[in-house]
Amino acid sequence: MVLSNREIADIFDVVGDILQIKGEIIHRILAYRNAADSIRELPRDLRAYAADGELDSIPGVGKIIAEKIQEMLDTGKLDFYEKLATEVPPGVVDILHINGVGPKKAKMFWQDAGLVTVEMLETAAREGKIRDMAGMGTKSEAKILEGIESYKRRKSDTRTPLGVALPAAEHILNHLLELPEALFGSVAGSIRRARPTIGDVDLLVASSTPIPIMERFTTMSEVARVLGHGDKKSSVELLNGLQVDLRVIPPERWGTALNYFTGSQAHNIRMRTLALEGGLSLNEHAFTRTDDNTEILCATEEQVYAQLSLQYIPPEIREDWGEVETAAQSKLPKLIELSDIHSDLHMHTLWSDGTATIRDMAQAARARGRDFIVITDHSRGATIANGLSIERLLAQREEIRTADAEMQPFRVFHGTEMEIKADGELDFPDEILVELDFVVASLHVSLRQPREQITARLLNAIRNPHVDLIGHPRGQLIPDREPADLDMDAVFDAARQSGIALEINSSPSRLDLEAQYARRAIELGIPICIDTDAHAIEELDQMRYGVLTARRGWAQAANIINTWSLAQFEAWVRPRGGHA
DNA sequence: GCCGTTTTCGGCCCGACTGTTTTCAGTCG
Secondary structure (H helix, E strand, O other): OOOOHHHHHHHHHHHHHHHHHHOOOHHHHHHHHHHHHHHHOOOOOHHHHHHOOOHHHOOOOOHHHHHHHHHHHHHOOOHHHHHHHHHOOHHHHHHHOOOOOOHHHHHHHHHHHOOOOHHHHHHHHHOOOOOOOOOOOHHHHHHHHHHHHHHHHHHHOOOEEHHHHHHHHHHHHHHHHOOOOOOEEEEEHHHHOOOOEEOOEEEEEEOOOOHHHHHHHHOOOOEEEEEEEOOOEEEEEEOOOOEEEEEEEOHHHHHHHHHHHHOOHHHHHHHHHHHHHOOEEEOOOOEEEOOOOOEEOOOOHHHHHHHOOOOOOOHHHOOOOOHHHHHHOOOOOOOOOHHHOOEEOOEOOOOOOOOOOHHHHHHHHHHOOOOEEEEEEEEOOOHHHOOEOHHHHHHHHHHHHHHHHHHOOOEEEEEEEEEEOOOOOEOOOHHHHOOOOEEEEEOOOOOOOOHHHHHHHHHHHHHOOOOOEEEOOOOOEOOOEOOOOOOHHHHHHHHHHHOOEEEEEOOOOOOEOOHHHHHHHHHOOOOEEEEOOEOOHHHHHHHHHHHHHHHHOOOOHHHEHHHOOHHHHHHHHOOOOOOO
């Protein structure tokens, strides 16, 4: 059993936690956490880097951590970690993850009071036994009990999908912007960077009079509890468990603040380092000249980047994945925008498991500015999704051709989302596929097969000359289902050879391919298709999330099939397997 | 523990908020 990237990253995070409780210097701890973050975002397996001798080319991975990764790949475990784990009880690491408890208190509860599980800490707190410990009091006792409640909710819960967090954030922001004191505002943090899942919501509002804005924020009807309440910053937990932080910013300092609170942290550190090289220190308030301490205020983010002689860097790519260096050379790509999208090549109707008719979906897509669509209902093997038999597939074609004829110049094409069956066979024979305008092939079943087996299934679909697109290639479901254990290097190689496209599925519960894979596919010249996979009319609006994900993958319009005109699309799809 | 086009040593972001302090430590982002 070879450990996955994620499993190795998780071990490094626990190593960081244990070292922190032991009182190790913070920078050594951060080194492990940085490496963990970096590993989680890799577009390739660690074993592929190891095979190429390139482990220490991974950002944040040096000689020592590279050796530790190699040990885990070879043996499935890490001696260093197992030794550390005997020094600090595992429950103390859990206690560290309680809001309001840091390494100092976790260590004190453990060593001074023998509290080594969250449950023991909770009991002691309820019995009034921790309020007399050093630096503690009744308020910190209450705060820790609240932190334990929140910890229990989080344990059962997971990170919040972008598709939940972004609308919630915009709703609250608009509520605050109704106040005359609020000049303008923005969602910030990981939502603005469009990460697939987010931990908490960061909002910024520009104003010179923060008090009424904070007042409205902390008294909103959806607030469950106020975690903090100040002039510049307040935090609340909503009834749905989401934590929201609001900062009120003087408008003349908006640019540095929005930049700072959008992150990512790694991007910020890169920016600050660059500023220092030019004799400027940068924080959320301003640039400060290090020689005479005079401030340079930036009212816009454009000014922040211009001050550092950088191209403006869109928030979606602020991950320290090379964007600062590229911006310094003025070589950032012009990222795709929603308005570039002309088609939607993957959607469902009442014929399988959708909730609308072909005509309704087509009209709704046209109303959203699309020029053409492909109807791709499920194939016969997807029985639970009411998949189409060959007979029904052929009957559906009549209805699609009628809608197509009626709606011209808008076009409605006939496709399928075909099952890649558990044994690797495709669900329709070639003589049926050749009748279709467009073929999407997707994995839905037996996603937990061993790597070789499931990779071979996908490669078989990629190599079929009638398949045009692989739908949601990795098979993840956000936030709960891990992706399939695919050899993505092999997938990309095969896709490049056969000339097919890979999908960015826009559904907030998929966002698959994720950005780092999309970026690698684009670098390899593989066309990408952003689809909604809509099962209902309103899901056609989810294209927004797919475009954000593509932007995170540094995609330009030309990389994305559904920015192409009808003529370009037909020129690409026709030679592929001789579609009609 | 990582990193480097001023560096292989000496940095590594730092301000806001809270609660317990009597001038500051811990935590968080």
